[in-house]
Amino acid sequence: MAIEVGGKLIEVDEEGFLVDRADWSEEVSEAIANRDGIELKDEHVGLIDYFRDYYEEHEVHPTMHVLVQRLGKMIGDRFHEHKQYEKFLYMLFPRDPVSELCKLAGLPKPLPSEHDG
Amino acid sequence: MANKQDEKGTNNPGLNTPLLDELEDGPWPSFVSDLKQWSETKPQVAQLLNQLEESYENRWNYWTGTVLNVSGYGGGVIARLSDKADKYPDLAEFHTIRVIPPPGFVYSTERLRNLADICERHGAGILQLHGLTGDALALGFDNESTFEAAEELMANGWDLGGSGAALRSLQCCVGQARCEMACFDTMKTTRGLTNHYIDFLHRPEFMYKFKIKISGCANDCANAMIGSDMPIIGTWRGPMQIDQQKVAEYIDEKGVEHVIDNVITRCPTRCLSLKGKELVVDDENCVRCMHCINVMHKALLPGKDRGVTICLGAKRTLKIGDTMSSVIVPFLKLETEEDFENLTDLIDRVWEFWNDNGMDHERIGEFIARVGLGTFLEGCGLEPDPRMVQSTRTSPYINFEELAPGRFEGESEQQPKVWNREPESSEAAG
Secondary structure (H helix, E strand, O other): OEEEEOOEEEEEOOOOOEOOHHHOOHHHHHHHHHHHOOOOOHHHHHHHHHHHHHHHHHOOOOOHHHHHHHOHHHOOOOHHHHHHHHHHHHHHOOOOHHHHHHHHOOOOOOOOOOOOO | OHHHHHHOOOOOOOOOOHHHHHHHOOOOOOHHHHHHHHHOOOHHHHHHHHHHHHHHHHOOOOEEEEOOOOOOOOOOEEEEEEOOOOOOHHHOEOEEEEEOOOHHHOOOHHHHHHHHHHHHHHOOOEEEEOOOOOOEEEEEEOHHHHHHHHHHHHHOOOOEOOOOOOEOOOEEOOHHHOOOOOOOOHHHHHHHHHHHOHHHHHOOOOOOOEOEEEEOOOOOOOOHHHHOOEEEEEEEEOOOEEOHHHHHHHHHHHOHHHHHHHHHOOOOOOOEEEEOOEEEEOHHHOOOOOHHHHHOOOOEEOOOEEEEEEEEOOEOOOOOOOEOOEEEEEEEOOOOHHHHHHHHHHHHHHHHHHHHHOOOOOOHHHHHHHHOHHHHHHHHOOOOOOOOEOOOOOOEOOOEHHHOOOOOOOOOOOOOOOEOOOHHHHHHHO
C-alpha cells in the first residue's frame, strides 16, 4: 500500500504505519491523518512533535502512562485531575491515542500490550 | 449418567472432542454440554470446541492477543486472534467484550434478555456472568461486529470497561442487602467507587491492572484477600455483641462438648472461654476472624462500631510469587459521604505513588515488596502501625521502639534500627 504526498508515493502498511521512518514529513503526517479522518490542529501537531522528540531521546514511544504522568501534571495537582488529560487525548484521537500518534509521528507500530485478560 | 454416556459426541457430526467429552461426566453442569447444544445454532461454537480439543491434546494455547479499541474507550475489548484461522475460519477474530454489571449485580429478566439478544445477534452468543473478574463477558465478536455490538450495548444503557492496565470492574459480596454479618454497605461502596472511578475503568493508563474487591466481613465471600490488589474488608471496633441467653440455649441444644470442640478451641487467638453457660471474650485479643460468629450465629454478632480494614497487595505469581494482602489501614469508618471521601482520597494517594514510581508490569504488591513498606507509607502519607504484618500474626514490617524487647544498660542499639514514633527524635537521629 502507499499514499500519495505532493506527487510522491510513500509506502505504508495496511494500517497506515510508515514502512520507512525516514519518509516522515509534516505533509505525510497530514496525509495519514486525512486517511484516518482526523483534522490536525495545533494540539495534534504539538503531541506529534512530543512523540518524535521522545522517541529520539528514549528510542521508545511514550505510553499512555507517561503522557498522563508528565503532561497531565500541568492540569492540576490531584491525581484525579491528571486523568482529565487522558480524556482530552481520547477526544483528540478517539481510537487508541498512543497507536494513532505513533502512526502520525512516523514511529513503529506499538506492540500489543499483555495487560488484558 | 449412563444416558449421557451414549449421547457423547453424537450431538454434532462436525464435532470430534473425546477429551472435552470427559468434562461432561459427573453430576455437575458442564459447559461442554451447553456449548455442544449451542453449536447447532452457531457454527463458530463447534469450531471453538474443536480448537479447544486441539489445545487439550497438544497442551498449547492457540490464541494471540492484539489491540482493538472502541471509539473513546481504551479498555472493554479483549481482542484475540486464532493461530488456527485456516482450519477454523470463524475463529480468525474472536474478541471478548467486557460489560460493566449493574449496581447490586441484580438484573431484571428483561435487561438480561436484552444483553443476551445483543450478544447473540452480533457475536457467538456466549456469556460469562460474574466470574472472578466481576464483569459480564460476552464472547465471539469479529472486528466489525465488536463495534456494532458496542454501539448497540451503549445505546441500550450498558457500559464497557475493565480490561487492560486499568482499574478492573469492582466485585463485592452480597453485603447488608442479604447478609446480617456485613459490617458495612458493600454494594453502596462498590457503586460509589465504580461511579467515582469510571474513567479509570474506561481508559487504562496504569503500570498494570488494579483490582478492588469488597467483602462485608472477614468471611470474605468476594475472595478479596487473595484475589485483589486492594481488598476492603468489613470489621468492627470494641466488643462483639453477645446474647448470653441464646448462648445458653445453644449449649443446651448442642451440649458443652460440642461448643468447646467447635467454638472455644477453634478460636485462633484463644480468646474465648466458658463460665458455666456464659461465653467470655477477651476482646483485646480477638482478631475478628468470624469463626465463633459463624458457628453461633444466633447468639453472636459483630460489634456495633463497624467500619472497614483496607489491605493492599494480593496477586498471582508474576515478578514475585503469589502473595496475600496485608493491612494498610487497620480501621476506617465507612458510613457518611465524608468517610467515602477519605477512602477515595486514600486510593488516590496510593495510586499516585505507585503510578509515579512503579515499573512496567508491576502490581502494587510487588511494588511494596521492592521499595519497602516504610518508603511506601512515607510516599502515601500514612502512619506506620504494628498491625501491618508481613505474614499472619508474626513479624511486623516495621519494628517499634516501644514494642521492642528491653535492653540492658550499655547494650548496643538494635539492628536493624527500630522505628521511633516521635518525629522529633527520628529527625535528630537521621
